[in-house]
Amino acid sequence: MSRVIQTDGVGKQRQTLVRALALAVRELMHRGMIDAQTRDLVAFLVLAMEEIAQNIDETVKAWEKRGYWLKADRFRLDWEWTQMLSQQLRKAIADEDWDFVARLVGEIAGKVSHVEVPVHHRLGTPWNGAWEKLKVKLLTRE
Template sequence: MAAELVYCLRAIDDGIEASAGAWEKRDYWIKAEQLRQRWVWTSSASARLENMIRTGVWENLPEILVSMVEHFADIKITKLTRKSSEWAGAYQELLADLEQQGK
């Protein structure tokens, strides 16, 4: 699950930059910058999780997750929508990605 969270945070980060770019093309510079500032934490959070997984320091997981709570506090989940098959294999995939990157 933690590895899948790394991939999800990366996808959010990529999506924010694409959305901000679209705002900039329309000369909405302030909106673009506000969007980036609101979601700037995703890159560092995914990096922290990735480092924790790579080094195997799993005792840091609660601290990392707690640091993200404030960003999701206003989201109400009424029903779990993801199946466990969506994160199955994500750990092995992330380790393989890290190995390819030489990390």
């Protein structure tokens, strides 16, 4: 039996999610009012950052197996903002505190400002329907 090569690893998924985050933040910066599209964008930020935070442990597993503890810890510290900001943003959405949401979106923008998203990207609009997904997740946690 031959080896199975996985072409879509967690690093590639993380890179795609970060690009989508950057795209969503830039789109959100152009929004003037809170409507369904704005809610979808903010909910997508929460869901994407939560997914990135979950993938971090999978990435560092191999490093820890080989004894690269410092590298693994440094990587976790570099990405810990995703979990922290997603939790704060989730709470702000639940409380309908849109001023705090705007402040958090500004922080996220600072984290992904270095990301280049090509004009002709293949990301599409991954935030469509994110508000409904987040509401379902909120209801199942309670």
